[in-house]
Amino acid sequence: xxxxxxxxxxxxxxxxxxxxxxxxxxxxxxxxxxxxxxxxxxxxxxxxxxxxxxxxxxxxxxxxxxxxxxxxxxxxxxxxxxxxxxxxxxxxxxxxx
Amino acid sequence: xxxxxxxxxxxxxxxxxxxxxxxxxxxxxxxxxxxxxxxxxxxxxxxxxxxxxxxxxxxxxxxxxxxxxxxxxxxxxxxxxxxxxxxxxxxxxxxxxxxxxxxxxxxxxxxxxxxxxxxxxxxxxxxxxxxxxxxxxxxxxxxxxxxxxxxxxxxxxxxxxxxxxxxxxxxxxxxxxxxxxxxxxxxxxxxxxxxxxxxxxxxxxxxxxxxxxxxxxxxxxxxxxxxx
Numbered sequence: 001x002x003x004x005x006x007x008x009x010x011x012x013x014x015x016x017x018x019x020x021x022x023x024x025x026x027x028x029x030x031x032x033x034x035x036x037x038x039x040x041x042x043x044x045x046x047x048x049x050x051x052x053x054x055x056x057x058x059x060x061x062x063x064x065x066x067x068x069x070x071x072x073x074x075x076x077x078x079x080x081x082x083x084x085x086x087x088x089x090x091x092x093x094x095x096x097x
Numbered sequence: 098x099x100x101x102x103x104x105x106x107x108x109x110x111x112x113x114x115x116x117x118x119x120x121x122x123x124x125x126x127x128x129x130x131x132x133x134x135x136x137x138x139x140x141x142x143x144x145x146x147x148x149x150x151x152x153x154x155x156x157x158x159x160x161x162x163x164x165x166x167x168x169x170x171x172x173x174x175x176x177x178x179x180x181x182x183x184x185x186x187x188x189x190x191x192x193x194x195x196x197x198x199x200x201x202x203x204x205x206x207x208x209x210x211x212x213x214x215x216x217x218x219x220x221x222x223x224x225x226x227x228x229x230x231x232x233x234x235x236x237x238x239x240x241x242x243x244x245x246x247x248x249x250x251x252x253x254x255x256x257x258x259x260x261x262x263x264x265x266x267x268x269x270x271x272x273x274x275x276x277x278x279x280x281x282x283x284x285x286x287x288x289x290x291x292x293x294x295x296x297x298x299x300x301x302x303x304x305x306x307x308x309x310x311x312x313x314x315x316x317x318x319x320x321x322x323x324x325x
Contacts, residue, residue: 001130001162002135003135003138004162005156005162005165005166006129006135006138006139006142006143006150007142008149008162008165008166008169009139009142009143009145009152009165009169010142010143011146011166012167012169012170012173013143013169013170013173013176014200016173016174016176016177016180016182016201017173017176017177017180017199018196018199018200019177019180019182019202020160020177020181020183020199020200021180021184021186021192021195021196021310022192023181023184024181024184024185024188024195024295025184025192025195029185032138034120034185034320035184035315035317035318035321035322036314036315036317037185038182038186038315038317039188039248039284039313039314039315039316039317039318039321040178040181040182040211040310040311040314040322041179041208041211041212042205042274042282042284042285042295042307042314042317043184043284043285043286043287043288043309043310043311043313043314043316043317044162044175044178044182044204044208044211044284044310044314045267045271045311046178046271046284046285046286046288046289046292046301046309046313047288047291047292047305047306047313048188048204048208048264048267048289048306049264049267049271049285049289049290049311050289050293051289051292051293051296052264052302053261053264055117056257056261057257057260058254059138063126063200064261064264065263066222066265067264067265068152068261068265068268069262070195070270071253071264071268072268073264074269074294075268075269075271075290076276078273078274080100080110080165080269081108081110081266081269082109082113083174083270083316084110084265084268085110085113085262085265085269087265087268088202088259088261088262088264088265088268089259089261089262089265089311090258091261092257092258092260092261092293093254093255093258096254096257096258097254
């Protein structure tokens with residue numbers, strides 16, 4: 001039963017992931033489409049960060065915001081992403097003690 | 098070998114983000130009654146965090162196969178948009194490499210790769226991406242198994258704090274790009290707002306991210322024009 005669920009989930013996850021490999025192989029895009037696809041990473045990052053970050057600690061949206069601000073500050077200093085991640089984890093940990 | 102080493106270093110933050118989340122998945126899956134084999138197999142075959150958490154919840158309450166599979170499709174459709182962007186970025190790479198990379202595409206492996214667009218044009222650039230994707234995949238699998246074995250050993254306070262790791266990584270990837278080009282920040286903020294709006298209207302999280310990404314990304318058609 002669970003194995004069937006896993007198989008079904010696997011199929012519907014794989015298909016959207018690999019179809020673009022064939023599409024891009026066949027097609028050359030117009031410059032505006034390339035600009036659109038070039039903007040997708042930044043748009044995706046935006047959509048993935050907010051509002052999801054608010055719910056890191058349920059019912060305590062302010063903690064997510066503070067953790068995010070700390071991450072922004074550390075990243076602005078030009079430090080490696082590893083330090084950004086560790087700094088944000090520490091912030092949330094201290095705020096939830 | 099140099100490219101592979103750089104891939105490992107670049108992919109390292111994904112491991113930091115994935116391990117705690119994967120461990121949490123493993124713990125929850127165990128509590129939902131899944132065996133260690135099923136826990137590991139789901140991570141290897143589905144390899145999509147949000148969908149796995151959702152599936153574990155649905156399995157725990159006894160939801161049917163069709164609902165779980167359809168919900169997974171809806172939640173993971175955003176990878177279609179990301180894959181389209183990624184495959185366009187690595188046009189120079191052979192199809193036999195693009196396929197396994199496509200299989201390993203996640204929000205995180207996409208985000209990290211997309212912030213390093215020039216490697217695809219270099220010699221052996223595929224090794225750079227391959228190492229990022231392999232590190233992410235292995236961390237996810239190992240973390241899941243650890244969670245399944247450890248059960249409740251990890252204090253809730255700490256695992257909850259680690260929930261911010263992936264968001265922090267996304268911020269850590271975005272900020273340097275914004276410092277280089279402020280328009281990139283504008284695209285991200287627009288996409289955030291569209292995402293929030295879609296959720297307010299009543300779209301599911303999965304579709305809200307798809308719409309936020311696709312529509313927010315359209316602003317790039319105009320904003321990135323002068324930069325070419």
